[in-house]
Amino acid sequence: MKADVLLGLQWGDEGKGKVVDVLTTSYDVIARFQGGPNAGHSLEFNNIKHVLHTIPSGVFHKDKINIIGNGVVIDPIIFASEIEALTKMGVSLEATLKISKKAHLILPSHRELDAASEASKGKAKIGSTLKGIGPTYMDKTGRNGLRIGDIIRVDFYERYNSLKNKHKDILKQYNYNSNIEQHEEAWFKGIEVIKRFELIDSEVEINQLLNKGKRFLAEGAQGSLLDIDFGSYPYVTSSNTVCAGACTGLGIAPSRIGEVLGIFKAYCTRVGSGPFPTEQENATGEEMRKIGVEFGATTGRPRRCGWLDLVALKYAIMLNGVTALIMTKADVLDSFDSIMIATAYKVNGKITNTMPFEIDVPIEPIYKEFKGWKSDITNLKNESELPILLLEYIKFIESETGVPITIVSVGPSRDATIIRK
Numbered sequence: 001m002k003a004d005v006l007l008g009l010q011w012g013d014e015g016k017g018k019v020v021d022v023l024t025t026s027y028d029v030i031a032r033f034q035g036g037p038n039a040g041h042s043l044e045f046n047n048i049k050h051v052l053h054t055i056p057s058g059v060f061h062k063d064k065i066n067i068i069g070n071g072v073v074i075d076p077i078i079f080a081s082e083i084e085a086l087t088k089m090g091v092s093l094e095a096t097l098k099i100s101k102k103a104h105l106i107l108p109s110h111r112e113l114d115a116a117s118e119a120s121k122g123k124a125k126i127g128s129t130l131k132g133i134g135p136t137y138m139d140k141t142g143r144n145g146l147r148i149g150d151i152i153r154v155d156f157y158e159r160y161n162s163l164k165n166k167h168k169d170i171l172k173q174y175n176y177n178s179n180i181e182q183h184e185e186a187w188f189k190g191i192e193v194i195k196r197f198e199l200i201d202s203e204v205e206i207n208q209l210l211n212k213g214k215r216f217l218a219e220g221a222q223g224s225l226l227d228i229d230f231g232s233y234p235y236v237t238s239s240n241t242v243c244a245g246a247c248t249g250l251g252i253a254p255s256r257i258g259e260v261l262g263i264f265k266a267y268c269t270r271v272g273s274g275p276f277p278t279e280q281e282n283a284t285g286e287e288m289r290k291i292g293v294e295f296g297a298t299t300g301r302p303r304r305c306g307w308l309d310l311v312a313l314k315y316a317i318m319l320n321g322v323t324a325l326i327m328t329k330a331d332v333l334d335s336f337d338s339i340m341i342a343t344a345y346k347v348n349g350k351i352t353n354t355m356p357f358e359i360d361v362p363i364e365p366i367y368k369e370f371k372g373w374k375s376d377i378t379n380l381k382n383e384s385e386l387p388i389l390l391l392e393y394i395k396f397i398e399s400e401t402g403v404p405i406t407i408v409s410v411g412p413s414r415d416a417t418i419i420r421k
């Protein structure tokens, strides 16, 4: 069996949590492969809204295996609070959630380093979620990190202190007013919560599950335009969010990747700093934010909003080898008279349809205008009910990208989902 991958094609928050929850019925195993509590994946069913940060979005379905892969970074405090919230909802995961021994730990001092680094950058700050993601991946690649498998070692506490003290020295150079000890009690309690779960050699178990024919879905976090290599560097996250990240973040060979499901919003959003060529810093953007409730699921920050960007979308499709597209939040555009799609950029007077290396030059999008469908699509259940003007919008994207849009999401809840043939 091959592993399917679902990942975001924009700057995150495309609706991955909702769609993974919908698709989980067709899979046996759901696994996260990168990122950490910078992610906020929202799910909605039976009028319950829930946001997951570290835990895969398959957890609301009984008898599914959920795996946190080696490529993920885990903050025990946030993990424990997620488990507590799920337990209160009657979801018990001790038997079904497994954690890779090779996943790295976010220490309280990593969070302080994130904050200190951002403060030192002033106006050039990344707009990090301040969850300690960058510093934790830096320690991973710098070969200093602490991993989940280390928590059962007898010298874990010494290892923890040694890394914390290294961080304290760096924090002094930043003149950062450190308060690490305040969070340590909760952090070590979180470590005890993690110990209640099965800690596994995930790469081995995952390949065994695939050998046994289990249907496997890898759930991406963030989006392709936040990828450490291919995003708008340095305004990116610190992991490979593209499909290749599923191979390194789970220990799956590239030849074992099956379908690549690329998810995008019918428009675009971005939280944090960095280029956003189709951004609408005007009444149009405000309208998108208001109707789409575009506020961060992790930080609550207002999301920047703008039109769909085909240059960026095609780039993301190329990087990931997307085999099927999923479009979310078309319903947010229900009341718009006209809707734009950027089909090319004008950079330094030249028209281009590839992503420029330089991100500090002005990029002028070239738009194609579409007439709005001006009807409420939130209660539609079948493709045949979709307004013709929305179908035109969909068909244009399909013909430009060469990839079929197989799912159209028309609302936040599980049942607001149209599967196309």
Ligand code: GDP
Pocket (backbone or CB within 6 Å): 008, 012, 013, 014, 015, 016, 017, 018, 039, 040, 041, 042, 043, 044, 292, 293, 296, 297, 328, 329, 330, 331, 332, 409, 410, 411, 412, 413
């Ligand atoms: P993720 O990080 O990709 O999982 O996305 P988020 O959960 O951060 O943000 C997506 C937001 O849009 C959430 O509030 C979802 O409940 C909501 N959402 C998902 N799909 C749809 C949709 O088709 N229409 C509308 N209106 N909201 C949606």
Ligand code: IMO
Pocket (backbone or CB within 6 Å): 008, 011, 012, 013, 014, 035, 038, 039, 040, 041, 126, 127, 128, 129, 130, 131, 132, 133, 134, 220, 221, 222, 223, 226, 235, 236, 237, 238, 271, 272, 273, 297
């Ligand atoms: P999900 O999985 C949207 C953004 C931050 C910031 C940059 C770096 O919910 O789609 P980091 O904390 O990773 O160092 O922040 O990346 N960012 C996200 N934006 N959705 C996310 O996750 C994000 N995770 C990080 O806003 O610009």
Ligand code: MG
Pocket (backbone or CB within 6 Å): 012, 013, 014, 039, 040, 041, 042, 297, 298
């Ligand atoms: Mg999100």
